[in-house]
Amino acid sequence: MSNIQHNNEVLVKVEGLSKKFCKDLKTSLWYGVKDLLSGIRGSQEESQLRAKEFWAVKDINFELRRGECLGLIGHNGAGKSTLLKILNGLINPDAGKVTIRGRVGALIELGAGFNPILTGRENIYNNGAVLGFSRKEIDSKLEAIIAFAELDEFIDMPVQHYSSGMKVRLGFAVAAQMEPDVLIIDEVLAVGDVGFRMKCLTRIGELLKTTAVIFVSHTMPQVARIANKIILLKHGESIENSVNVSSGIEKYYNEFQNTDKIIGGNGLIKLKEFNIYKDNRALNNNEKFVSLEFNKSYVLRLKLNVSHETRDYFVNFSFIDKDAKQVANFYSVISNNIFNEKGIVDITAKIDNLILGQGTYTIGVAINEIKTNGARGDIYYYDSNIKSINVVGVPTGHSPIQFYGDWDLNKI
Structure with a gap:
C-alpha cells in the first residue's frame, strides 16, 4: 500500500485540460515540425485551432478524492479515451495541468501492458513493478491475483495465447489486487462474462475505501451502481460535471433519442x-x-x-x-x-x-x-x-418501476 492515507486528500486534480489533434497525418507532421522549430509549445497560439485541427478534449476540470468514483461517460468519440491516456501519462496535453498523487493502476486498452511472449505469471511481476511494487509485495499478492483472475490452469502459458476475456481478467486482477491509490478503468470490462463483471464491480466497491476510481463505461447501470460523481463529455467538452449521477446519466440518454424501429x-x-x-x-x-x-x-x-x-x-x-x-x-x-x-x-x-x-x-x-x-x-x-x-416527477428512486403500497410502523 502507498503511504498516502488521508481520506479527504485530493489524489487527482485536473485543471483546464485540453488536447487537439489533426485530421490529416501529413499536416499533423508538418505542424509538429513547425512547433518544434519555433518553440511554440506553451504559447498562446496553443489554444487556437489551425486548419484541419479539432479539440479531442477541451478545458476539462475536476478533482477526485480517495473514496470517490468518477463515472466518465459520453458517446464514441466524445474524448473519453484521450482524457484517460493523458491521465495515464501516455500522451501530453496541449494545455492545462494534471496532478496525480500515489500509485496509478490503469486498464484502458485490452492487453495493454502485457508482453505477449511472457507467461501470465511473468506479466504479473512486470505490471506490479511498473506500479512501483517490490518483488516481495508482489509475492504476497500473487496467489490472490491468480485466484481472482480464475487462471490457475493457464497462468504459466504465454499471454499471446490468452483469449480477450482471459486478458481482461488478468489485467483487472493485477490492477485491483495491487490496490493502487488511483485506478483507471476503461470499457474493457465489457469483454468479460457477466459473472466476472459483477465480481469486478464488487471489487471496485471494496477498493473505494482506499482508492480513487475513474470508471468509463457505456453501461449506465454499472455507472449508477459505483459512481458518486459524473462527467458527461460531448465533442471533447464537459456538458455535465456533477455529483448528481442520475442527472448526468439522464442527460447521456437524452443525447441518444432512439429513432430506430422495426x-x-x-x-x-x-x-x-x-x-x-x-x-x-x-x-x-x-x-x-x-x-x-x-x-x-x-x-x-x-x-x-x-x-x-x-x-x-x-x-x-x-x-x-x-x-x-x-x-x-x-x-x-x-x-x-x-x-x-x-x-x-x-x-x-x-x-x-x-x-x-x-x-x-x-x-x-x-x-x-x-x-x-x-x-x-x-x-x-x-x-x-x-x-x-x-x-x-418521480419523488425518489430511479429504478424502471416504482412500487406504491401501504406502510406501517409498530413499536416493539
Missing part, C-alpha cells in the same frame, strides 16, 4: 394514427419526447385501418427502457378486451397510474390474431418504437 406484420391491419391523451387533451406528439408525469393516468389511442379478413385480435403496448430492456407490458387480453371490429377503428387504452421510474422510454405496439383455441396467431401489425416518452 415495423412488421402481415399487412391486414395498418396504423393511421397514435396519440397519448391526458385529461381528454392530446399531448404534443411533435416534441422529441412526450413528457408524462409519474403516477398520473393516461389514455393511449390507436386509429387503425382493419381489413375484413382479420379475425379476433388483441393489442399489446410494451415499454422499453434506455438499455433496450422491456420493463412493462399493457395487454388488452388481461383486461378482457378482445377486438373484432373492421374498417376504420379507434382503440383506446387507459393506464390508471403510470409508475415507470424517471427517465426515457420507447413504446412499442403489437396487434396479434387470437385463434379459437386461445393460442396466439398471426402478427397483424408491429412497431417496435411507436413513440418516445420522458417520465418526470
Whole structure:
C-alpha cells in the first residue's frame, strides 16, 4: 500500500485540460515540425485551432478524492479515451495541468501492458513493478491475483495465447489486487462474462475505501451502481460535471433519442394514427419526447385501418427502457378486451397510474390474431418504437418501476 492515507486528500486534480489533434497525418507532421522549430509549445497560439485541427478534449476540470468514483461517460468519440491516456501519462496535453498523487493502476486498452511472449505469471511481476511494487509485495499478492483472475490452469502459458476475456481478467486482477491509490478503468470490462463483471464491480466497491476510481463505461447501470460523481463529455467538452449521477446519466440518454424501429406484420391491419391523451387533451406528439408525469393516468389511442379478413385480435403496448430492456407490458387480453371490429377503428387504452421510474422510454405496439383455441396467431401489425416518452416527477428512486403500497410502523 502507498503511504498516502488521508481520506479527504485530493489524489487527482485536473485543471483546464485540453488536447487537439489533426485530421490529416501529413499536416499533423508538418505542424509538429513547425512547433518544434519555433518553440511554440506553451504559447498562446496553443489554444487556437489551425486548419484541419479539432479539440479531442477541451478545458476539462475536476478533482477526485480517495473514496470517490468518477463515472466518465459520453458517446464514441466524445474524448473519453484521450482524457484517460493523458491521465495515464501516455500522451501530453496541449494545455492545462494534471496532478496525480500515489500509485496509478490503469486498464484502458485490452492487453495493454502485457508482453505477449511472457507467461501470465511473468506479466504479473512486470505490471506490479511498473506500479512501483517490490518483488516481495508482489509475492504476497500473487496467489490472490491468480485466484481472482480464475487462471490457475493457464497462468504459466504465454499471454499471446490468452483469449480477450482471459486478458481482461488478468489485467483487472493485477490492477485491483495491487490496490493502487488511483485506478483507471476503461470499457474493457465489457469483454468479460457477466459473472466476472459483477465480481469486478464488487471489487471496485471494496477498493473505494482506499482508492480513487475513474470508471468509463457505456453501461449506465454499472455507472449508477459505483459512481458518486459524473462527467458527461460531448465533442471533447464537459456538458455535465456533477455529483448528481442520475442527472448526468439522464442527460447521456437524452443525447441518444432512439429513432430506430422495426415495423412488421402481415399487412391486414395498418396504423393511421397514435396519440397519448391526458385529461381528454392530446399531448404534443411533435416534441422529441412526450413528457408524462409519474403516477398520473393516461389514455393511449390507436386509429387503425382493419381489413375484413382479420379475425379476433388483441393489442399489446410494451415499454422499453434506455438499455433496450422491456420493463412493462399493457395487454388488452388481461383486461378482457378482445377486438373484432373492421374498417376504420379507434382503440383506446387507459393506464390508471403510470409508475415507470424517471427517465426515457420507447413504446412499442403489437396487434396479434387470437385463434379459437386461445393460442396466439398471426402478427397483424408491429412497431417496435411507436413513440418516445420522458417520465418526470418521480419523488425518489430511479429504478424502471416504482412500487406504491401501504406502510406501517409498530413499536416493539
